[in-house]
Amino acid sequence: MKQILRFTLLFIPLFSLAQLKSPSEFLGYELGTQFTSHHEVVDYYQYLAEAEPQRMKLIEYGKTNERRPLLLATISTKENMQNLEKIREEHMKGLNGEGTPDKAIVWLSYNVHGNESVSTEASMQTIYDLFTTKSSYLEDVVVLIDPCINPDGRDRYVNWYNQFKNSPNQVDPNSKEHHEGWWSGRSNHYMFDLNRDWAWLTQVESQQRLKQFNKWLPHVHVDFHEQGVDNPYYFAPAAEPFHEVITDFQREFQVTIGKNHAKYFDENGWFYFTKEVFDLLYPSYGDTYPTYNGGIGMTYEQGGSGRAGLGIITSIGDTLTLKDRIAHHHTTGLSTIEVASKNVTKLNEEFIKFYKNKNYKYKSYVLNGNPDKLEALTDLLSKHEIKYKVGDNSTVKGYNYATGKSGSLKSSHKSIIVSTDQAKSTLVKVLFEPTAKLSDSVTYDITAWSLPYAYGLDAIASESNVTGTVSSSQNISSEIAKDDSYAYLADWNSMKDARFLAELLRNKIRVRYAHKPFTLDGISHDRGTLIITKSDNKQVKNFNTILTNASKNHNKTITSTNTGFVESGKDFGSGYVDVIQDLNIAVLSGEPTSTLRFGEIWNFFEQQLNYPISVLDEDYFSRVDLTTYDILILPDGWGYKGFLSTHIKEKIKNWVKRGGKLIVMGGAIDALTSSDKDFTIKEKEIEKDSTNTISSFEVSEREQIKSAITGAIFKATVDNTNPLAYGYDDTYFTLKLGDRAYKYLENGSAVYLSEGANQPVSGFAGSEAKKKIAETLIFGTEEMGRGQIIYMVDNPLFRGFWENGKLFFANALFMVK
Numbered sequence: 123m124k125q126i127l128r129f130t131l132l133f134i135p136l137f138s139l140a141q142l143k144s145p146s147e148f149l150g151y152e153l154g155t156q157f158t159s160h161h162e163v164v165d166y167y168q169y170l171a172e173a174e175p176q177r178m179k180l181i182e183y184g185k186t187n188e189r190r191p192l193l194l195a196t197i198s199t200k201e202n203m204q205n206l207e208k209i210r211e212e213h214m215k216g217l218n219g220e221g222t223p224d225k226a227i228v229w230l231s232y233n234v235h236g237n238e239s240v241s242t243e244a245s246m247q248t249i250y251d252l253f254t255t256k257s258s259y260l261e262d263v264v265v266l267i268d269p270c271i272n273p274d275g276r277d278r279y280v281n282w283y284n285q286f287k288n289s290p291n292q293v294d295p296n297s298k299e300h301h302e303g304w305w306s307g308r309s310n311h312y313m314f315d316l317n318r319d320w321a322w323l324t325q326v327e328s329q330q331r332l333k334q335f336n337k338w339l340p341h342v343h344v345d346f347h348e349q350g351v352d353n354p355y356y357f358a359p360a361a362e363p364f365h366e367v368i369t370d371f372q373r374e375f376q377v378t379i380g381k382n383h384a385k386y387f388d389e390n391g392w393f394y395f396t397k398e399v400f401d402l403l404y405p406s407y408g409d410t411y412p413t414y415n416g417g418i419g420m421t422y423e424q425g426g427s428g429r430a431g432l433g434i435i436t437s438i439g440d441t442l443t444l445k446d447r448i449a450h451h452h453t454t455g456l457s458t459i460e461v462a463s464k465n466v467t468k469l470n471e472e473f474i475k476f477y478k479n480k481n482y483k484y485k486s487y488v489l490n491g492n493p494d495k496l497e498a499l500t501d502l503l504s505k506h507e508i509k510y511k512v513g514d515n516s517t518v519k520g521y522n523y524a525t526g527k528s529g530s531l532k533s534s535h536k537s538i539i540v541s542t543d544q545a546k547s548t549l550v551k552v553l554f555e556p557t558a559k560l561s562d563s564v565t566y567d568i569t570a571w572s573l574p575y576a577y578g579l580d581a582i583a584s585e586s587n588v589t590g591t592v593s594s595s596q597n598i599s600s601e602i603a604k605d606d607s608y609a610y611l612a613d614w615n616s617m618k619d620a621r622f623l624a625e626l627l628r629n630k631i632r633v634r635y636a637h638k639p640f641t642l643d644g645i646s647h648d649r650g651t652l653i654i655t656k657s658d659n660k661q662v663k664n665f666n667t668i669l670t671n672a673s674k675n676h677n678k679t680i681t682s683t684n685t686g687f688v689e690s691g692k693d694f695g696s697g698y699v700d701v702i703q704d705l706n707i708a709v710l711s712g713e714p715t716s717t718l719r720f721g722e723i724w725n726f727f728e729q730q731l732n733y734p735i736s737v738l739d740e741d742y743f744s745r746v747d748l749t750t751y752d753i754l755i756l757p758d759g760w761g762y763k764g765f766l767s768t769h770i771k772e773k774i775k776n777w778v779k780r781g782g783k784l785i786v787m788g789g790a791i792d793a794l795t796s797s798d799k800d801f802t803i804k805e806k807e808i809e810k811d812s813t814n815t816i817s818s819f820e821v822s823e824r825e826q827i828k829s830a831i832t833g834a835i836f837k838a839t840v841d842n843t844n845p846l847a848y849g850y851d852d853t854y855f856t857l858k859l860g861d862r863a864y865k866y867l868e869n870g871s872a873v874y875l876s877e878g879a880n881q882p883v884s885g886f887a888g889s890e891a892k893k894k895i896a897e898t899l900i901f902g903t904e905e906m907g908r909g910q911i912i913y914m915v916d917n918p919l920f921r922g923f924w925e926n927g928k929l930f931f932a933n934a935l936f937m938v939k
């Protein structure tokens with residue numbers, strides 16, 4: 123007895139110390155039999171970090187909109203972890219073509235789409251195996267694991283599923299647990315797709331993650347996803363088109379990795395496909411972005427997603443379970459690390475090679491324009507660790523973005539010069555070049571995104587290295603509100619100006635704005651100029667402080683004047699000077715709208731403009747008293763047909779006629795206005811090619827793209843006397859996402875494609891689509907009774923990155939009367 127007791131005391135505690143708990147042991151249920159809540163995932167990673175302090179480092183790199191922690195685990199052998207910072211520094215020397223690195227860096231990102239929820243489950247088994255059965259992989263590899271890129275979306279899905287799941291779970295695909303509905307967990311809190319945001323960094327998750335990513339720039343990055351239930355599994359190599367900057371090695375190594383995965387899948391009799399659907403072009407994905415930063419970026423897609431639950435019957439009658447899905451993602455995760463561990467030298471050599479001078483055709487991009495827009499651009503560049511300079515006084519020749527021909531531009535200390543003679547040259551080329559060269563035109567995403575167009579800047583792409591000096595940031599010295607001023611003036615031509623206005627309105631400051639250009643104190647002011655008078659704001663306590671703070675907060679110049687008597691134009695008391703009131707604004711959400719298009723508007727108000735908005739869901743919309751609102755927004759979407767009953771249409775129209783302002787976007791336009799005489803907007807029809815052709819079944823995909831514009835840039839004409847276009851020049855580069863086509867509005871065509879403007883300046887457009895969009899409306903206004911309707915055929919808020927479109931949206935809110 124005594125002996126046994128001694129045995130117990132000596133051995134059991136030692137044994138339990140040594141044995142790491144698997145996810146199943148830690149969570150108290152077998153992995154794959156439940157969905158794990160995000161906080162439980164966090165608990166498991168924290169447990170591992172405590173149990174394996176010598177082999178793991180866990181950081182919280184940020185928080186989501188809903189305050190969930192964002193985690194990054196770094197793991198390797200004890201020895202490597204002791205030298206972690208040295209390993210990182212040696213690896214990063216590669217950006218200068220230097221260093222003698224001898225470790226491979228692999229980064230695994232899980233669950234960017236929240237309802238593709240197998241990922242995070244698989245991550246737990248993968249990290250556990252790396253500490254136990256597969257620890258040999260770590261000898262020459264540092265593995266970074268982000269267990270959940272999108273915790274808000276994932277928990278939205280998991281909580282929903284747990285509420286509606288049958289007990290035991292039901293594999294019948296008709297059961298509720300397989301029908302997640304509109305407010306799905308795919309996107310983040312603001313319904314943004316985080317796998318479209320790597321380059322634009324509009325979301326907090328992306329912004330915080332990129333800081334970590336830039337510290338490591340891994341050799342290999344995997345983004346784990348899920349696709350439809352009936353698809354088996356997709357892994358590298360990716361599909362065409364590949365961007366031309368992708369190196370031969372990057373292509374080849376995708377094949378090496380794919381073959382290794384295939385070996386395991388073949389052994390298990392699992393199905394998979396490669397080289398299809400998922401291309402490498404658009405730079406804002408979790409596969410392309412790391413690729414343009416020198417890594418092997420890949421997307422892995424398991425069949426399942428928000429539809430699959432814990433188990434579902436597929437169309438061929440098999441049952442797909444969460445356990446199967448975990449097994450597959452777990453296998454490819456480990457297989458990726460295995461391949462990396464066997465190719466450490468090659469990966470390091472090629473990474474250094476990637477960062478050697480590429481000798482791209484365009485050596486410098488020179489940009490001029492509105493200082494606010496330049497500032498917005500340099501903010502983005504800094505986040506990507508892209509260096510830029512300011513110009514000296516010289517004339518730069520090259521490709522002119524505005525004309526599409528060779529031209530020249532004066533470079534000054536106000537110009538920004540971005541050179542490809544820097545570590546991030548490939549990323550610079552991809553983001554700035556006028557047109558991305560495609561190896562094929564069939565892609566499932568936009569084909570153009572060039573930043574000079576997106577930011578509305580004049581630009582030249584030069585084939586020579588343009589000199590410049592390192593910029594020093596300068597603060598605008600604004601004339602701060604004084605007691606003896608009659609009014610203060612502020613210009614209106616950027617999102618920054620809109621944010622400044624929004625702050626004033628939130629503080630109940632009354633602001634006027636000019637419908638006609640005017641000259642005062644020898645200075646000319648454009649349409650849209652904000653006029654903040656003292657007498658309008660007599661009742662406002664701390665008027666001067668509010669104004670001064672707003673000016674400081676937005677680094678915004680305001681000028682004071684002692685008179686409202688203008689030298690030319692209209693005086694401040696004129697009918698051509700309108701008052702902007704604090705507004706009540708609502709947006710429709712739910713089935714009629716697209717989650718993404720709704721989310722862009724929601725995010726615009728709360729994170730960009732900082733102005734309140736009410737969200738009206740379709741299911742109680744008919745009961746809402748619209749007279750409470752000044753503005754109603756109908757986002758783009760495909761589901762309006764069922765929603766817009768005669769009753770709802772009449773309700774909306776009556777509200778407009780009594781003075782409401784309606785903003786109608788994309789697909790909502792057709793659904794609301796077609797065959798209704800109250801609206802003057804008319805769709806443009808074209809005769810279909812009537813020749814009776816026959817083509818083989820196989821080429822049909824190519825035939826389809828004739829009528830496609832998946833995302834291309836067109837040069838539009840702007841009527842900047844229309845309040846919808848205040849603050850703009852006479853041209854605007856619009857990102858077209860389809861062939862929606864409306865005729866010009868009689869007096870209200872603020873932005874439109876003029877004759878001959880149906881050729882994209884950048885990106886791909888099919889021949890039929892080009893015919894259809896010729897001479898059509900982009901943005902316009904129409905009066906109805908005492909109210910206004912604003913049409914947005916194109917989407918100025920698309921993915922939150924088309925910076926130069928945002929002022930149109932602000933104009934629709936504040937300038938259109």
Ligand SMILES: [Zn+2]
Nearest residue numbers: 235238347348
């Ligand atoms: Zn996905």
